[in-house]
Amino acid sequence: MxxxxxxxxxxxxxxxxxxxxxxxxxxxxxxxxxxxxxxxxxxxxxxxxxxxxxxxxxxxxxxxxxxxxxxxxxxxxxxxxxxxxxxxxxxxxxxxxxxxxxxxxxxxxxxxxxxxxxxxxxxxxxxxxxxxxxxxxxxxxxxxxxxxxxxxxxxxxxxxxxxxxxxxxxxxxxxxxxxxxKIPEIDKNPSLLFFKWEVAIELGYLYNANKEYDKALQKFDEALCAINLEDTYYILSEKSLENTIENQFEIFLNNFLFTLEKTTAYKKAVTLLESVLEFNPNHTGYIQQLQNFKERLKRHKTANTILRNIIPVKKPFNIQEFTKTQLVAREKNLEDMIVEQIKYGYEVFGKKLEIYQDETIYGRQYYIKAVNGILDLLLIDKATDTLYLVELKRNLAGVEVVTQLESYMEGLATEINKTIRGITCLHQPNPELTALIKQKENIELFTYHFDFKKLG
Incomplete structure (x- = not known):
């Protein structure tokens, strides 16, 4: 025990x-x-x-x-x-x-x-x-x-x-x-507090990944209100992540310290590390981090600390190989490339589009409950307030993609009261698909190609 x-x-x-x-x-x-x-x-x-x-x-x-x-x-x-x-x-x-x-x-x-x-x-x-x-x-x-x-x-x-x-x-x-x-003191139930604590920590990590550091700080504070720091230490120290040398407490602490660094809350970081060292006094990494934050607090300067950023962030993809038809390895790679285009202000599909989001939806890989399906991208043309539901296919696709798109559009319409149009993008449409989409006023068809040219 x-x-x-x-x-x-x-x-x-x-x-x-x-x-x-x-x-x-x-x-x-x-x-x-x-x-x-x-x-x-x-x-x-x-x-x-x-x-x-x-x-x-x-x-x-x-x-x-x-x-x-x-x-x-x-x-x-x-x-x-x-x-x-x-x-x-x-x-x-x-x-x-x-x-x-x-x-x-x-x-x-x-x-x-x-x-x-x-x-x-x-x-x-x-x-x-x-x-x-x-x-x-x-x-x-x-x-x-x-x-x-x-x-x-x-x-x-x-x-x-x-x-x-x-x-x-x-x-x-x-x-x-x-x-x-109506259960007496349900809000104090230890297991319920555990879930409030766990979700608060996960939100802290996610807000860090999204660079929303004030929100991350709020969630880490909420976590320690549900379960105190010492118990958090003993719960998470018993768990290690696969393929890492850090236990989950070190990941939690580094994320918390990263948030405090980004919000320049150096005094709070010092207090946090001093508390951790009370139940793990010989951890050289924590001692060094404490010294770093004390020096920063003493000088009243904002600087990048030597903290390891182990927030779970998306790894950069690369196209590992092409077939003779020059295909993207996965639809997701094509999706990433489209999102990058949007991020840097380029037009996609001949339009000035942005990823759609509201209180419940973020338009990447969003699950549409009404049709039990996951869309690839949901984009919006803010000038016309029109949504574009984009379905990506890496190679050949037949008329079934139209049925899928129309189903997704109908399902999404139960959640959003806006004009919704469809886009399918693939490398090589077959003639039947091309002919069918010409009959559809609310669906557009695009293809993609990649070329590598040797210079000199």
């Missing part, structure tokens, strides 16, 4: 451990009932604090206990999804992979066509790093908690503006749930 983190209710945790031992020794229906009752009175946070012992207790229990968990998880998802989010899903950190797989399989067998099915399939897609597929599943869920997972899907797609909008939508729904809930 991590001695630096305190248990909320050690008695209930001990009662659960005792019941688990008892049912493993001799199974009876009465002991199973006692185990379920003890487990339901145990705080999830206590299981996470004492995670090694808790995992042993939860391993090797009767199948009927896991069936009970699966039923509860599914019922919560389909009736009060907040309970699943703030309580049930955090239990997966304590379960063994084998137990988690059993519970997930049980849920999917019994949850066809429900929120539970879509969420579990979406999470599976997210875990396998197929965020496009995950978005399609999460988009079927008629509840705001889907926005939490949609936010992480957009992060995997490196679509930070839509990730921000999704997390803000989740926060809005959670706030309304707290305000209308």
């Amino acid at each position: 991590n001695k630096n983190r305190k248990l909320i209710n050690s008695d209930s945790l001990a009662a659960f451990y005792k019941a688990a031992v008892g049912v493993k020794e001799t199974f009876t229906d009465k002991k199973l009932s006692q185990l379920i009752s003890a487990f339901e009175h145990t705080y999830v946070e206590d299981l996470l604090v004492d995670i090694d012992q808790a995992r042993k207790a939860l391993e090797g229990l009767p199948v009927s206990f896991y069936d009970h968990l699966a039923t509860n998880f599914s019922d919560n998802l389909n009736s009060i999804p907040e309970f699943w989010l703030i309580l049930d899903c955090r239990l997966y950190e304590v379960l063994t992979p084998e137990t988690a797989t059993y519970i997930n399989t049980k849920i999917l067998k019994e949850a066809s066509g429900t929120n539970a099915e879509y969420l579990y399939k979406g999470v599976t897609a997210l875990d396998s790093e197929t965020p496009d597929l995950a978005l399609l599943f999460f988009g079927q869920i008629e509840h705001y908690i889907a926005a939490y997972f949609i936010g992480f899907s957009y992060i995997q797609l490196e679509n930070y503006p839509n990730a921000i909008k999704s997390f803000l939508e989740f926060n809005k729904g959670l706030k309304e749930f707290i305000a209308t809930s």
